[in-house]
Amino acid sequence: MAQTTTAPTHRRAAGIFDVRNIIAALFAIYGVVLTIMGAANYTDSDSRKTGGVNLNLWAGLAMILVAVLMALWAGLRPIIVPAEDGTTDKASAPKEF
Amino acid sequence: MNAVSGGLRLDAGPIDYILIATYFVFVLGIGLIARSQVSSSVDFFLSGRSLPAWITGLAFVSANLGATEIMGMSANGAQIGLPTFHYYWIGAIPAMLFLAVVMMPFYYGSGVRSVPEFMYRRFGSTAHLVNSISFAVAQLLIAGINLYLLATIVNTLFGWNIWLSTVIAALIVLSYITLGGLSAAIYNEVLQFFVIVAALLPLTIIAMKKVGGWNGLTSKLTHDQTHSWPGNGLTGFSSSFLSILGIVFGLGFVLSFGYWTTNFVEVQRAMVSKDMNSAKRAPVIGSFPKMFIPFIVIIPGMAAAGLGAFAGEKKPDYNNALLFLMRDLLPNGLLGVAIAGLLAAFMAGMAANLSAFNTVMSYDIWQTYIQKDRSDDYYLGFGRIATVIGTLVAVGTSAFASQYPNVMNYLQTLFGFFNAPLFATFIVGMFWKRMTPTAGWTGLVSGTLGALVVAILSKDALGNLSIGALNLSGQGASFVSAGAAFVVDVIVSVIVTMYTSPKPESELRGLVYSMTPKADFAEGEVAHWWLSPTKLAGVSLVLVIILNIIFH
Numbered sequence: 001m002a003q004t005t006t007a008p009t010h011r012r013a014a015g016i017f018d019v020r021n022i023i024a025a026l027f028a029i030y031g032v033v034l035t036i037m038g039a040a041n042y043t044d045s046d047s048r049k050t051g052g053v054n055l056n057l058w059a060g061l062a063m064i065l066v067a068v069l070m071a072l073w074a075g076l077r078p079i080i081v082p083a084e085d086g087t088t089d090k091a092s093a094p095k096e097f
Numbered sequence: 098m099n100a101v102s103g104g105l106r107l108d109a110g111p112i113d114y115i116l117i118a119t120y121f122v123f124v125l126g127i128g129l130i131a132r133s134q135v136s137s138s139v140d141f142f143l144s145g146r147s148l149p150a151w152i153t154g155l156a157f158v159s160a161n162l163g164a165t166e167i168m169g170m171s172a173n174g175a176q177i178g179l180p181t182f183h184y185y186w187i188g189a190i191p192a193m194l195f196l197a198v199v200m201m202p203f204y205y206g207s208g209v210r211s212v213p214e215f216m217y218r219r220f221g222s223t224a225h226l227v228n229s230i231s232f233a234v235a236q237l238l239i240a241g242i243n244l245y246l247l248a249t250i251v252n253t254l255f256g257w258n259i260w261l262s263t264v265i266a267a268l269i270v271l272s273y274i275t276l277g278g279l280s281a282a283i284y285n286e287v288l289q290f291f292v293i294v295a296a297l298l299p300l301t302i303i304a305m306k307k308v309g310g311w312n313g314l315t316s317k318l319t320h321d322q323t324h325s326w327p328g329n330g331l332t333g334f335s336s337s338f339l340s341i342l343g344i345v346f347g348l349g350f351v352l353s354f355g356y357w358t359t360n361f362v363e364v365q366r367a368m369v370s371k372d373m374n375s376a377k378r379a380p381v382i383g384s385f386p387k388m389f390i391p392f393i394v395i396i397p398g399m400a401a402a403g404l405g406a407f408a409g410e411k412k413p414d415y416n417n418a419l420l421f422l423m424r425d426l427l428p429n430g431l432l433g434v435a436i437a438g439l440l441a442a443f444m445a446g447m448a449a450n451l452s453a454f455n456t457v458m459s460y461d462i463w464q465t466y467i468q469k470d471r472s473d474d475y476y477l478g479f480g481r482i483a484t485v486i487g488t489l490v491a492v493g494t495s496a497f498a499s500q501y502p503n504v505m506n507y508l509q510t511l512f513g514f515f516n517a518p519l520f521a522t523f524i525v526g527m528f529w530k531r532m533t534p535t536a537g538w539t540g541l542v543s544g545t546l547g548a549l550v551v552a553i554l555s556k557d558a559l560g561n562l563s564i565g566a567l568n569l570s571g572q573g574a575s576f577v578s579a580g581a582a583f584v585v586d587v588i589v590s591v592i593v594t595m596y597t598s599p600k601p602e603s604e605l606r607g608l609v610y611s612m613t614p615k616a617d618f619a620e621g622e623v624a625h626w627w628l629s630p631t632k633l634a635g636v637s638l639v640l641v642i643i644l645n646i647i648f649h
Contacts, residue, residue: 023291030434
């Protein structure tokens with residue numbers, strides 16, 4: 001676990017599996033759905049619940065913003081993964097405790 | 098089992114279920130990809146090697162931001178109010194910084210992968226066995242709390258009775274484990290953290306708006322609920338001096354140091370770092386989000402009380418504080434996000450308990466002491482059976498957990514039994530090279546017994562099993578029983594050490610302070626001050642002191 005990986009021959013960005021991209025994807029979906037809910041389906045009952053704030057709309061827009069920032073961050077400062085060269089060993093993966 | 102209060106029902110619509118389903122498509126999708134091992138990127142993330150410190154730091158906090166924390170701390174906020182902040186600013190941050198600066202060199206430097214493994218190397222096989230058994234029992238009891246809370250959500254969503262909800266919830270967790278949800282642990286934890294914040298932050302803002310801001314909140318609650326010191330409401334002590342002592346020594350020292358420094362679900366997150374510097378920095382980085390989490394967990398709980406969620410109830414069910422707010426404040430859409438976040442946290446929490454139970458049962462107990470030298474398949478098969486049996490037992494322990502109107506009381510009692518003695522044994526064993534293997538296990542056993550005796554003598558720490566001989570109740574009883582565990586453990590360890598023989602010094606390298614190379618503790622050269630764990634820890638400490646002063 002403390003060992004450093006032996007100089008891999010190829011290195012590449014973590015790409016879609018970079019956790020920031022996954023956050024960006026989920027938040028983009030959530031953000032768009034909530035924004036549409038807020039814009040198109042803001043009911044009186046919603047307004048009564050939130051005390052007159054269109055919560056879905058604002059939360060949706062904020063989540064879209066987070067999605068964009070995460071994707072930008074992942075794009076500008078990618079995490080480099082040592083490419084498959086046989087050094088990946090499952091044994092050093094964290095045990096669950 | 099208690100029925101969950103009256104007809105509390107979350108009015109989730111189709112759009113909410115779609116958002117919940119979306120979340121699980123993400124989580125299970127990554128799990129499946131991870132299990133089929135097609136991507137070195139996923140592999141890389143899961144093994145955690147050379148991950149940036151911010152990810153390990155976030156995973157570190159998120160592994161702890163589970164059901165018990167979200168529901169328990171908001172329940173505490175609803176019942177007790179501002180003194181609950183002590184769980185963060187007194188009961189978490191100092192211990193996290195201590196773990197980073199003092200304990201991490203032992204863990205990371207010696208390369209152990211689990212608490213039982215550390216016990217084995219430091220104290221030999223009896224201490225290892227005692228610790229393994231106590232760890233396995235603790236996991237099942239805590240899994241019961243997670244299961245009970247998960248069942249509460251299922252109950253409020255569908256209205257099935259609590260027994261049926263519990264069984265369904267248990268089946269959901271089992272299928273989550275089987276489908277590989279747990280194999281994507283680091284993804285889940287980081288993702289879960291953001292979803293929970295995305296749900297709780299708007300909930301808090303709206304709750305505060307409706308209750309009339311900070312002034313509106315304080316005017317609706319009692320004096321004790323809006324002042325963190327001396328926290329008599331938290332400890333249940335009538336004397337303010339004893340209350341402060343209980344919070345600082347019981348919660349701030351024994352319970353919290355015990356929890357954060359010996360809980361390997363936590364420590365594991367830092368252990369996978371690429372080097373000593375990152376390993377030490379992970380808990381420090383985690384301490385920054387950690388100190389602001391109470392604002393979106395405890396404050397909504399207090400706001401729920403301020404908005405009258407529990408008014409007129411004879412036996413208020415504080416565990417449901419957040420669910421009340423979600424029902425009354427969140428529109429469909431955001432409600433789905435909130436339910437997804439809570440379900441994710443509860444499932445992941447229980448799954449982690451079961452998985453930890455499985456690992457310790459299969460390898461630390463069964464393979465080490467009962468059936469040695471069998472094939473890997475044999476132990477994998479055994480592990481599957483252990484997981485199923487563990488789930489069945491958790492259904493039983495969840496019934497016990499359900500009798501607590503505030504699960505935090507129960508959880509802290511458990512920590513007193515299991516973590517407090519372990520911390521005492523660790524800390525003495527790490528700094529006193531003479532401490533013997535026999536002292537290691539006798540200390541653990543007697544510490545746990547000491548805590549158990551106090552809990553039984555108290556009024557309600559063990560629910561119906563407590564007899565009430567001591568005038569202790571609520572979380573004060575847990576603080577005292579944890580303190581008792583610590584003191585008894587240390588005394589027994591010292592006495593037993595006097596009469597038994599220690600391990601040879603050559604076997605203690607990396608495990609005892611005076612036997613560990615000083616280079617492990619030295620700070621390497623770093624490019625910026627914020628890359629130095631100690632300096633960053635100093636900033637965190639100053640910040641938490643300022644927060645303590647503002648919200649005193």
